[in-house]
Amino acid sequence: MSVGLCGAAFAATLLAAPGFAQAASTADVPMPAHAQTPTGQRGGWDVKDSGTDARFRGLAAVSRDTAWAAGSKGTVLRTTDGGASWRDVSPPGAAELEFRDIEAFDRRRAVVLAIGEGEASRVFRTADGGATWTESFRNTDPKAFYDCMTFFDRRHGLAMSDPVDGKYRILSTGDGGRSWKVLPSDGMPAAQEGEAGFAASGQCLVSSGPRDVWLATGGAARARVLHSADRGRTWQATDAPIPAGDPARGVFGLAFRDRTHGIAVGGDYRADQPSPKAAATTGDGGRTWTPSAQPPPAYRSGVIWLPGSRTTALAVGPTGTDVSADGGRSWRTVDTGSYDTVDCARDRSCWASGEKGRIARWERGRQPDAGRN
Numbered sequence: 001m002s003v004g005l006c007g008a009a010f011a012a013t014l015l016a017a018p019g020f021a022q023a024a025s026t027a028d029v030p031m032p033a034h035a036q037t038p039t040g041q042r043g044g045w046d047v048k049d050s051g052t053d054a055r056f057r058g059l060a061a062v063s064r065d066t067a068w069a070a071g072s073k074g075t076v077l078r079t080t081d082g083g084a085s086w087r088d089v090s091p092p093g094a095a096e097l098e099f100r101d102i103e104a105f106d107r108r109r110a111v112v113l114a115i116g117e118g119e120a121s122r123v124f125r126t127a128d129g130g131a132t133w134t135e136s137f138r139n140t141d142p143k144a145f146y147d148c149m150t151f152f153d154r155r156h157g158l159a160m161s162d163p164v165d166g167k168y169r170i171l172s173t174g175d176g177g178r179s180w181k182v183l184p185s186d187g188m189p190a191a192q193e194g195e196a197g198f199a200a201s202g203q204c205l206v207s208s209g210p211r212d213v214w215l216a217t218g219g220a221a222r223a224r225v226l227h228s229a230d231r232g233r234t235w236q237a238t239d240a241p242i243p244a245g246d247p248a249r250g251v252f253g254l255a256f257r258d259r260t261h262g263i264a265v266g267g268d269y270r271a272d273q274p275s276p277k278a279a280a281t282t283g284d285g286g287r288t289w290t291p292s293a294q295p296p297p298a299y300r301s302g303v304i305w306l307p308g309s310r311t312t313a314l315a316v317g318p319t320g321t322d323v324s325a326d327g328g329r330s331w332r333t334v335d336t337g338s339y340d341t342v343d344c345a346r347d348r349s350c351w352a353s354g355e356k357g358r359i360a361r362w363e364r365g366r367q368p369d370a371g372r373n
Helices: 010-017
Strands: 043-048 056-061 069-073 076-079 099-106 110-115 124-127 136-137 145-151 157-164 169-171 205-208 213-216 224-228 236-239 250-258 263-267 279-282 302-305 313-317 320-324 332-335 341-344 351-355 359-364
Touching: 043 332, 056 110, 056 341, 056 351, 069 110, 069 302, 069 351, 069 359, 076 110, 099 145, 157 205, 205 250, 213 250, 213 263, 263 302, 263 313, 302 341, 313 341
Parallel strands: 056 099, 069 099, 145 205, 250 302
Antiparallel strands: 043 359, 056 069, 069 076, 099 110, 110 124, 110 145, 124 136, 145 157, 157 169, 205 213, 213 224, 224 236, 250 263, 263 279, 302 313, 313 320, 320 332, 341 351, 351 359
């Protein structure tokens, strides 16, 4: 779900903090002189104790106090006290499922997506903070594999599957996830051989505004971004200058701050393979993409615009967090902890999550929790 942009001072505070000025390999490494602010203020990720070792690739930031995380072993967690405590609100009987995306509207209402072949792809909905869940969709086509989900507003949303019969499949809801239907495929361009989406961060399908949505691809000869301006009825595909030509390479995450300005991140997710062009930007809604002049140093799976800023964004991956102060054209590493996805709420709070139960909230007044598990 798209995040409202408010509070320009917040982005300035984050960018000014030494944690956003230079990477630190440990929490007590001194920051360089040019990184200091006039007040000596610091900022960084504060890792919370989630009480589990699940890997959280799905994340929904509602506020500074409330966040939802969805991950492996059918795990869904919710906090309403800023991460001081986490409640396991996993759907009953879901232990064999892999949750990879979650969209939350508030502290009570959320929709979560499980991925996988055939019936492993499912959607669940809760309206009471996870006390009870309703399964609102179960895939019955063995050729479909759902990856990501997005909402335009509290009622209208989409989910996407890897290509079925040569085209990406789009699932639509108009009642907040209570019911779903497959959209016609006649407006979808043909997929490339071997092309698919990456269920790595819940950001391979993202929206901005009431009708615009973008789909990220990889695994084929060219990485692409597909755009629809009519809630998924018709699509246009554009090549993206992100590493491709291998099943492990492509665009893994997208973020749009409005219907024209977007950032794509990705690369090669294998730890032993370089990703020299891990980010790109667009200023025309995805019709054209430009490689970042100074991209992140490695594969990145998640990206988000900072609330209130037209130029500042965060990208995360297994080897660290990067910040851009110029709309994604250049990036600087600010933390070396492992995260899969990142999200910011309307009240300007930012959260990240990843492997080994790792969930963190950005805190003013601290240095980066580099490498802490």
